Amino acid sequence: MSLWRAPFRRACSPRGGRVPFGAALIAIGALAVSANRAFAEGPAATTLALPVEWLAAHIETVLSVVGGIAAFTISTTCVPKQMRDTQRWNVRKTSEEMLSAMITGDFPKLMDRLVLEFGWDVLARTLYDDIAKTLTDSQLAQVDVILRNILRHLEVICINMKNRVIDEEICFDYLRSIMTTFYVNCDSFILKERKRRANSDIFENTEIYGKKWLSIMQMKSDGVPYERLRLQFRIAK
Secondary structure: OHHHHHHHHHHOOOOOOOOHHHHHHHHHHHHHHHHHHHHHHHHHHHHOOOOOHHHHHHHHHHHHHHHHHHHHHHHHHHHHHHHHHHHHHHHHHHHHHHHHHHHHHHHHHHHHHHHHHOOHHHHHHHOHHHOOOOHHHHHHHHHHHHHHHHHHHHHHHHHHHHHHOOOOOHHHHHHHHHHHHHHHHHHHHHHHHHHHHHOOOHHHHHHHHHHHHHHHHHHHHOOOOOHHHHHHHHOOE
């Protein structure tokens, strides 16, 4: 009896009253091995006092328990990680698809209209106030409509980043120049829209990420390693 009771007793009677999972598993394994040896060699070759008939009836059950515990341990360790990796991949794929649709859709056409119809290349760092002085009231109204639609596209992206639906780091790679330049050059237009609609939340998320990305770009210019810059990005769910 001492051949299998000793490890089982040590595993099940730890200091502090709790059974360490690994120790319990070792004890059960020792019991299974001892029982299997007893069944194979007969009562004369082991100190186990259990009848061979009992061992024959229960050895498969003991081994099944050990196998079940091992399978449970593997599943609780590996399956959640696999689920997280799959979710992470899905988020990155969604981010890429959303950004590709934006860059190849109406967004660039709206930017082209500002250049072709009004001679304003926003990415050339010309301020809204400066271009507004050169336009008639009718032209300025058209520019405002186009700007409003452009900023709505950016606001949707920012809302999705804020709620961690899409990956901020991927968005940064796609849009850092556009987002920061539009924020800087159109800041006065955003204030104008908030006043017009009496709502200080208009394009709020575009403003938040515009400022944040400007800070990250400054850190990059200052020589901060990219691995540290990555810590600034909001991780998607």
